[in-house]
Amino acid sequence: MIQIEHLHKTYRSGFLMKPKLALKDVSFHVEPGQIYGFIGPNGAGKSTTIKVLTGLLNFDSGKVLVNGISPRDVKSRRFIGYSPEQPYFYDYLTGRELLQFYGKLVGLEGNLLNERITWALQLLHADKDWIDRRLRSYSKGMMQRVGIAQAILGKPKLLILDEPMSGLDPMGRRDVREAILELNRDGVTIFYSSHLLSDVESISHRVAMIVDGRIVREGTVDEITDSCGIEYHVRTREAIAVKDLPEGVVLAGHPQEVICADDVARDRLLRYCLDNSIAVERMEHKRPSLEDVLTEEIARADA
Amino acid sequence: MQTLKHIGIIALNTFRESIRDKILYNIGLLAVGLALFSIVLGEWSVFDRAYVIKSTTLSVMSLSGLLISIFVGISLVQKEIQRRTVLTLLSKPISRATFIVGKYLGLLAVVAVHLALLTCIYYSILFLTNSEPTVSLLTAIYLIFWELAVVIAVALLFSSFSSTTLSALFTLGVYFAGHLSDQLLEQVRFVNKMREVSDSSAALLEKLAVVIHAVFPGLYRYNVTSYVVHGLALPDMYLFWNTVYAIGYVGVFLAIASWWFSRRDFL
Ligand SMILES: Nc1ncnc2c1ncn2[C@@H]1O[C@H](COP(=O)(O)OP(=O)(O)O)[C@@H](O)[C@H]1O
Ligand SMILES: [Mg+2]
Numbered sequence: 001m002i003q004i005e006h007l008h009k010t011y012r013s014g015f016l017m018k019p020k021l022a023l024k025d026v027s028f029h030v031e032p033g034q035i036y037g038f039i040g041p042n043g044a045g046k047s048t049t050i051k052v053l054t055g056l057l058n059f060d061s062g063k064v065l066v067n068g069i070s071p072r073d074v075k076s077r078r079f080i081g082y083s084p085e086q087p088y089f090y091d092y093l094t095g096r097e098l099l100q101f102y103g104k105l106v107g108l109e110g111n112l113l114n115e116r117i118t119w120a121l122q123l124l125h126a127d128k129d130w131i132d133r134r135l136r137s138y139s140k141g142m143m144q145r146v147g148i149a150q151a152i153l154g155k156p157k158l159l160i161l162d163e164p165m166s167g168l169d170p171m172g173r174r175d176v177r178e179a180i181l182e183l184n185r186d187g188v189t190i191f192y193s194s195h196l197l198s199d200v201e202s203i204s205h206r207v208a209m210i211v212d213g214r215i216v217r218e219g220t221v222d223e224i225t226d227s228c229g230i231e232y233h234v235r236t237r238e239a240i241a242v243k244d245l246p247e248g249v250v251l252a253g254h255p256q257e258v259i260c261a262d263d264v265a266r267d268r269l270l271r272y273c274l275d276n277s278i279a280v281e282r283m284e285h286k287r288p289s290l291e292d293v294l295t296e297e298i299a300r301a302d303a
Numbered sequence: 304m305q306t307l308k309h310i311g312i313i314a315l316n317t318f319r320e321s322i323r324d325k326i327l328y329n330i331g332l333l334a335v336g337l338a339l340f341s342i343v344l345g346e347w348s349v350f351d352r353a354y355v356i357k358s359t360t361l362s363v364m365s366l367s368g369l370l371i372s373i374f375v376g377i378s379l380v381q382k383e384i385q386r387r388t389v390l391t392l393l394s395k396p397i398s399r400a401t402f403i404v405g406k407y408l409g410l411l412a413v414v415a416v417h418l419a420l421l422t423c424i425y426y427s428i429l430f431l432t433n434s435e436p437t438v439s440l441l442t443a444i445y446l447i448f449w450e451l452a453v454v455i456a457v458a459l460l461f462s463s464f465s466s467t468t469l470s471a472l473f474t475l476g477v478y479f480a481g482h483l484s485d486q487l488l489e490q491v492r493f494v495n496k497m498r499e500v501s502d503s504s505a506a507l508l509e510k511l512a513v514v515i516h517a518v519f520p521g522l523y524r525y526n527v528t529s530y531v532v533h534g535l536a537l538p539d540m541y542l543f544w545n546t547v548y549a550i551g552y553v554g555v556f557l558a559i560a561s562w563w564f565s566r567r568d569f570l
Contacts, residue, residue, distance in 0.1 A: 054394045056569040074398045082394035088387050090316070092323040104312045105395040107305070150391065 087147030317409025376458030
């Protein structure tokens with residue numbers, strides 16, 4: 001559905017056209033039917049990649065195909081629904097007028113158009129009376145819902161969402177998450193960026209992690225978190241002095257808690273506790289979250 | 304077919320945007336006010352009343368149309384880019400050229416409605432003041448429309464690659480150059496002939512005037528006020544050829560704007 005290979009993109013800005021390499025050798029594939037999460041810190045290149053996919057940006061080199069068609073070709077956009085980051089629309093229109101406008105542009109008319117608008121609004125829990133007010137008065141959350149609604153009107157095969165959960169309260173995030181799952185059940189492929197990693201973790205089939213313009217991890221959530229190694233969190237009855245900590249063991253946030261980086265460090269710590277008659281209260285086997293992996297990758301990129 | 308439909312949808316939305324914009328009403332009100340003021344001018348002036356009213360109202364139409372064309376024209380595309388509405392719009396299956404042409408036609412429709420309303424007011428004034436409301440005035444208004452059609456295309460072209468302020472200045476520049484280019488050429492030729500000696504600087508000046516005359520759209524063709532108010536006949540096929548001329552320029556300007564637009568990045 002999406003095929004990106006060795007994509008490079010340079011921005012030129014300012015009077016001197018100072019170049020800024022925003023994407024460096026980005027490659028990944030999204031297969032039909034997937035929910036694909038695209039994560040990374042601010043400024044990593046998520047929106048840039050998405051704008052290349054939707055044909056809004058040119059790129060230096062590489063191969064980009066959407067449904068087998070180049071995004072520079074208008075035809076590629078027949079299969080795509082896209083909601084930009086912080087969607088902003090014509091504020092002289094009402095939400096419904098806006099959806100009518102975009103619906104017509106994807107070839108809907110008459111009853112079908114109205115049915116689709118009702119369907120999209122229900123899916124996003126936006127079928128409230130504010131939909132007939134001018135967009136000028138909308139909150140961020142309302143804008144976000146209208147943004148996604150306009151993207152799905154044409155029943156696209158591929159839905160591309162840039163930070164669809166940002167600006168939403170917890171309920172709004174749940175609504176969007178559920179809308180994504182529901183659309184995916186109907187066969188829509190979804191490619192979306194987010195920095196809210198717990199949401200990504202819970203609904204994505206696969207994830208690509210981008211840091212500083214490079215893809216650093218790609219795979220299922222399990223594959224990515226496994227690759228980071230497994231830690232043990234150990235709680236002892238009394239605190240252990242920092243100087244006495246065995247190799248590979250570090251203090252955690254709590255004074256009586258330490259973290260062992262691997263099995264060897266765990267065994268060293270247990271031996272130390274036995275030798276010094278320190279009681280171990282509990283030990284937890286912690287699988288790192290996406291957030292842990294991302295933090296590690298950001299630290300590595302900075303180094 | 305699909306493309307034509309898309310152009311229509313975008314044009315309609317542009318029309319709606321413009322008529323919900325305050326600037327339009329300000330210009331419109333100003334135009335109506337000035338047209339009414341022409342009655343007073345007609346009474347006071349030493350010239351024939353009908354002559355004064357006719358020439359003033361035609362100028363008001365031309366100028367207020369110019370203001371709309373420039374100020375709304377340069378913001379048409381800029382606004383979409385600044386507010387980033389262009390991102391959603393261009394992610395739909397429409398080409399950049401469709402976008403440009405749709406925007407253009409939307410504003411052209413606004414200008415047409417503006418002129419039509421003023422025309423009604425104009426004729427009412429002429430009837431009420433008994434000032435010979437002749438049909439020939441419509442030809443002057445028709446030509447004003449085509450002049451503005453060119454000006455909007457110029458504004459759209461400039462605003463697709465420069466800031467709003469610069470676009471306004473450039474568009475005004477083209478407007479004045481287009482109005483003065485034939486006089487300039489005439490004057491330069493006249494002076495050169497009078498001096499009888501031909502030096503290189505005179506030749507250069509004449510070449511420059513020729514180039515300006517050739518490149519800038521000859522907007523002076525669209526001002527036929529003096530013919531109309533004096534009841535003189537225009538040359539044969541004048542309307543036809545100047546319509547073709549305007550459409551030619553509009554086509555070229557929109558093609559350049561679309562070409563540029565299809566190469567640029569949207570951030
Ligand atoms: N218009 C621009 N001109 C110059 N640099 C830009 C521009 N837009 C984005 N960038 C740079 O490109 C990088 C990626 O930006 P972006 O794709 O927006 O990141 P993300 O969406 O992941 O937060 C950033 O470092 C940003 O500074
Ligand atoms: Mg972004």
